[in-house]
Amino acid sequence: MYINRTCAYPNRGYSVHICRWHYSDVYLTNGKPHKMTFKLHFFDEKLQLLADKMFVRVGKSLIVNRNYIYVINTVSQELLLSGNRLRVDFKLKASKEALKQLKTLMEKEDWQ
Numbered sequence: 001m002y003i004n005r006t007c008a009y010p011n012r013g014y015s016v017h018i019c020r021w022h023y024s025d026v027y028l029t030n031g032k033p034h035k036m037t038f039k040l041h042f043f044d045e046k047l048q049l050l051a052d053k054m055f056v057r058v059g060k061s062l063i064v065n066r067n068y069i070y071v072i073n074t075v076s077q078e079l080l081l082s083g084n085r086l087r088v089d090f091k092l093k094a095s096k097e098a099l100k101q102l103k104t105l106m107e108k109e110d111w112q
Helices: 040-047 096-110
Strands: 002-004 017-020 023-027 033-036 055-058 062-065 069-073 078-081 090-093
Touching: 040 062, 055 096, 062 078, 069 096
Parallel strands: 002 017
Antiparallel strands: 002 062, 017 023, 023 033, 055 062, 069 078, 078 090
């Protein structure tokens, strides 16, 4: 789903969240975390190789599965991930600038 200095894997019930130092916490769609010993840039590089480009980098500390983006709130600096495959919703914090860039990207893709 998302990676907050963490990552996600498509079609395997994975979402992602929070990485500190050399570790990343990968969150599954059922909400269970798994600690990974990789930095965020490792996941970013691997996920960019996917043909469908379903993951997007949000600032320095998140990678998000676009399919689960529900609300982008730049005022409260929150990103809400939700969907029928998720057992729990994820509310993530991100910088105002990162969320503005994400919103612009999503709007641009909607028009294409």
